[in-house]
Amino acid sequence: MLNGPIPPHVDPRKLADRGVTLRGELPVSSLPRLCEQLTSSEGTVKAAFEFFRNEQRLVVIRGELDTEVQMVCQRCLEPAGFPIHGEYEYAVLWEGQSADALPKGYDALEVGEEPLDLIGLLEDELILALPIIPTHEPGICHHPAGFEAPEAPEESADEEKRANPFSVLAQLKRDPNV
Template identity: 50%
Template sequence: MSNGPIPLLVEPHKLADRAISFTGELPLAKFTRVAELLTNTAGAVQVSVAFSRDEQKHVVMHLELAAKVAMLCQRCLEDAVISVGGHYDYLVVNHNADSTLLSHSYDVLEVDDEPLDLLALVEDELLLCLPIVPMHPQGECQSPAGYVEPELGPDETTRSNPFSVLAQLKRDPKL
């Protein structure tokens, strides 16, 4: 295992033959597509990647990501720090591989003879694990300054159903 810098380009077949793994951090500022969705790019993504071969001698890549990102809470419009990440298992294959013979317990990652762009793969997975509607946990949002909760008047609490007229028409035997 290597705890040094994470290489941005890797050759999965060569690394799997030697069962190499890497652990380290990548700054959030390096991920331009993710940075567009954040309010602050301070911090880093904890990355752990391991290459190996399975029982059928296929190249397998295990990827783990963990980060805390700052996004705009859609309830209170303040910064919300959200934990994102996950565990991903890939079966690395050539573009012409027969997918019917592959294991269904892995995601398929098609790679040619060119090195795999690990930075792009990590960014893709980060984008997929960001929340669609970022929010603080329930009860942690603060109301904006100057916001006053409107009070309901007595006539607003006893509103009638607008479809009650239709119910009366349905009961009328003349129609």
């Protein structure tokens, strides 16, 4: 097991042959595509990648990510913290190789002759794990001043009930002579 900074590029086949596990932390600020979605680029991502070969001799990468990110709550428009955790298993395939024969539970990851962009893979998984509509837990936040939801108007007893336009059809349905 190697602790320290996550290397940006790796050869997953060589690491799997040696049974290597990489663990480390990465600053959120070093992930520009992720930071576009956030209100703050502070914090770190804890990541672990285990490289091994399974029973079918496939190269497998098991990844685990943990962090907390700051996004704008879509209810109150204030920053909110969201914990992000993800566990992933990839079967490494050569470019162009079919993923049809992969065992269930694996995501296909095509890798050619060039090294795998491990930081890019980590960033992709973090982006996919972000909440679609970030909001605080119910009851924690309120609408911003001036943007409260309108209250439903109360019905007065004086208002006449409108006739249902389909009441004629209901009468026809009840009449046995029709």
